[in-house]
Amino acid sequence: MGVENQLPYKEGLKIGDRDKNVILLKNFLFQPELLSGVPSETLEIFDENTRKSLIEFQNSANIPATGNLDSQTLEAIWTPKCPYGDTDVAAFTKILHTGWPKNTNLTWAILANPGDKMGFVTSAINFAINEWKETAHVPINFSQVSMDNAPVITVEFDNLKVRMEQEKQPWDNTMVAVTLLKGFKGEAPRRTMQVIFDGLRPWTSSGASVAITKAYDLFANMAHEFGHVCGLNHSQDASALMFPFRKNGARFCKLDDILGIKAMYGI
Numbered sequence: 001m002g003v004e005n006q007l008p009y010k011e012g013l014k015i016g017d018r019d020k021n022v023i024l025l026k027n028f029l030f031q032p033e034l035l036s037g038v039p040s041e042t043l044e045i046f047d048e049n050t051r052k053s054l055i056e057f058q059n060s061a062n063i064p065a066t067g068n069l070d071s072q073t074l075e076a077i078w079t080p081k082c083p084y085g086d087t088d089v090a091a092f093t094k095i096l097h098t099g100w101p102k103n104t105n106l107t108w109a110i111l112a113n114p115g116d117k118m119g120f121v122t123s124a125i126n127f128a129i130n131e132w133k134e135t136a137h138v139p140i141n142f143s144q145v146s147m148d149n150a151p152v153i154t155v156e157f158d159n160l161k162v163r164m165e166q167e168k169q170p171w172d173n174t175m176v177a178v179t180l181l182k183g184f185k186g187e188a189p190r191r192t193m194q195v196i197f198d199g200l201r202p203w204t205s206s207g208a209s210v211a212i213t214k215a216y217d218l219f220a221n222m223a224h225e226f227g228h229v230c231g232l233n234h235s236q237d238a239s240a241l242m243f244p245f246r247k248n249g250a251r252f253c254k255l256d257d258i259l260g261i262k263a264m265y266g267i
C-alpha cells in the first residue's frame, strides 16, 4: 500500500490547523490532480475547502457535520465502505437489479487464484450464501463450478482502484470491495456479476474489531456483497447487512435485509 493510501489518524484537527495529517486528510478527500504540484507547506494547512469537503463526507456518512476531524469522523474514514453510493431512501433496502427467477441455479467461481487465501475465501462465500438462504430465505440455489463452466458470479481479488478507474466508477480510499453488474441488466439469464475485493488490503477471517485485527473481515464483506448478488442495493439502516459502511463482525442478515428479500421475491 503506497503513501497515497494512508489515512489520517490525528483527532481534533480543525480549520486553521497545520499538521502532516492534514495532507493525509486531503489525499482522502480530494482527487489527486487537485493536489499535484501544491507545496507540502500549503498542503499541511486545514483550509476552508478542506472544511467544506469534510462536511460533504460527514453528510454522506450520516454523522454530525462539524467540519472538524473529530473522533466520529476518524472512525467513519477508517470504516471500509462498499461503493454503491445512493442511500437516499429511508429504511428499506433499495433494489440493485430485478432479481433472479425463483429457484435459479446461480453458478459461482473464484477467479484469479488468491493463493494461500483460497480455503478461507471459499469458506467466506459458503458462509455468505448460507446466511442469505437460511436467514433471509432467498429463493435462489448456488453452486460452485470451475472458471471453464462460464460461472454467473465470479469472486476475485485485484487492485480495486485500477479496476474502478477502468469501469469509470468513482473510487475513494474507504472502498474495499464492489459487486459489478454485467451483461444485459433486464434479463436474468444474460446477467453476470463480478464481486471484486481489493487485493491490496489485508483480509481476515476474524470478526474482531479492525482496531485489533488491522484487517478487514472477509466474512462480513462477502455477506454484504452477496446481498448485491441477490439483487439488493444499500440500506440506510445502520444495523442492516446492506448498510454501506462495513464493520468487522457485522456478518448477519437483519430485519431490513430480510424485508428487502421478501419484497423483491414476493415471499
Ligand SMILES: [Zn+2]
Residues within 6 Å of the ligand: 082, 083, 084, 224, 225, 228, 234, 244
Ligand atoms: Zn454494497
